[in-house]
Amino acid sequence: MTARWKFWLITMTALLAVAATLALGRWQLSRAAQKQAVQASIDEKAASPKLNGQTLASLVDPTLELHRGVSLRGRWLAGRTVFLDNRPMNGKPGLYVVTPMKLEDNAAVILVQRGWVARNFVDRTSVPQVETSAGVVEIQGRIAPPPSKLYELGGPEAGPIRQNLDIARFSAETGLPLLAVWVQQTGAASEGLLREWPLANMGVDKNYGYAFQWFGLSGLIAILYVWFQIVRRFIYPRRT
Numbered sequence: 001m002t003a004r005w006k007f008w009l010i011t012m013t014a015l016l017a018v019a020a021t022l023a024l025g026r027w028q029l030s031r032a033a034q035k036q037a038v039q040a041s042i043d044e045k046a047a048s049p050k051l052n053g054q055t056l057a058s059l060v061d062p063t064l065e066l067h068r069g070v071s072l073r074g075r076w077l078a079g080r081t082v083f084l085d086n087r088p089m090n091g092k093p094g095l096y097v098v099t100p101m102k103l104e105d106n107a108a109v110i111l112v113q114r115g116w117v118a119r120n121f122v123d124r125t126s127v128p129q130v131e132t133s134a135g136v137v138e139i140q141g142r143i144a145p146p147p148s149k150l151y152e153l154g155g156p157e158a159g160p161i162r163q164n165l166d167i168a169r170f171s172a173e174t175g176l177p178l179l180a181v182w183v184q185q186t187g188a189a190s191e192g193l194l195r196e197w198p199l200a201n202m203g204v205d206k207n208y209g210y211a212f213q214w215f216g217l218s219g220l221i222a223i224l225y226v227w228f229q230i231v232r233r234f235i236y237p238r239r240t
Contacts, residue, residue, distance in 0.1 A: 007229065014225040018218050025214035028207045037200035042067045042200050046142070050085055053103035056110070058115060062143060062181040068201065069142050070183055072112075075103040078132040083161045084147055089116040089194055096147055097130055097193055098165060100176055101183075109176045111167060113144065113184045115193025127160050131191040144184035144197075 037238040049067040056062055077100040084096040097114045125140055150163045157163060158173070171178040 001153055007233075010225070010229060013230070014221055014229075017221045021214045021218035021221065025211045025218065028196070028211035028214060032204045032207035035204045035207065039200070039202045039204065047173075050140075051143075053106055053108070053110075056143075056181070057103060057106050057108040057179060062170060062179060065143050066145065067142055069140070071113070071138065071140055072101060072110070072183065073136060074101040074106075074110075075104070075134070075136055076101055076132050077109065080176065080183065081130070081132070081160065082170075083127065085119070085161055085163055085164060086150055087116065087147065092118065094118045095128065095161070095217055097128075098147075099132065100174075100178065101139075107177055108179050110138065110179045110181065110183055111165070112141065113147065115185060115189070115191070115195045117193055125161070128192075133147045139185050140187055141183045141185040144182050145185075146182050 003171045045065065045067040046069065048068050049172060050071045051059075051065065052070070053072045053074060056065075056070060056072070059065065081097065081099045084098060087096040094116050095118075097117055098111055099114050101112050102109050114130075117128045117130060120128065146167070147165070167178050167180055167182075170176075184197055186197070189195060
């Protein structure tokens with residue numbers, strides 16, 4: 001291969017590499033913009049006035065109000081409490097406590113993620129004792145996504161300790177008229193339960209970090225090309 005052809009081959013390769021890394025950097029910026037739009041929507045919902053039980057039960061699709069605050073009054077159906085296994089909080093393994101709430105002056109029942117409790121690792125079949133009021137209670141919370149689904153062996157689980165909980169399946173199992181939405185109780189720890197739920201984070205900083213890396217690599221390729229193919233080749237021909 002002649003020096004001329006080698007020069008043009010390296011030039012085309014460098015141009016393609018710069019174009020590719022610039023495109024990847026711009027793609028990361030576009031992903032960041034998309035995530036920022038989603039985060040803005042979440043923040044807007046969180047700042048909206050809270051829904052009460054009657055309004056929540058009347059919604060055709062309550063999941064459209066995801067992340068919106070709620071203020072609910074009702075009674076706990078303690079006998080239907082489910083403990084979701086393998087749910088960490090603050091890096092500690094434990095259980096999410098889920099209890100249906102019968103809304104006051106309403107036939108609807110809603111599943112509430114009440115908080116987190118430590119697991120008994122000596123006896124894994126032991127159900128934690130959770131203080132649950134028998135009277136009317138008022139809770140503050142937010143409409144939340146369902147708990148992440150974990151891998152489970154066999155068919156649908158039963159019993160108080162489970163890996164996953166599906167609203168439709170649990171409604172059929174218990175006969176409760178469950179709303180097709182999850183509520184996550186918020187506030188300070190109480191009833192032996194922690195409520196330090198992870199905040200919604202779209203990971204925009206990661207996309208900016210990746211974009212910086214791609215743009216940096218693009219700049220490095222350009223600098224190396226200019227130095228080795230132009231500066232050293234034409235200004236210092238004797239040193240090549």
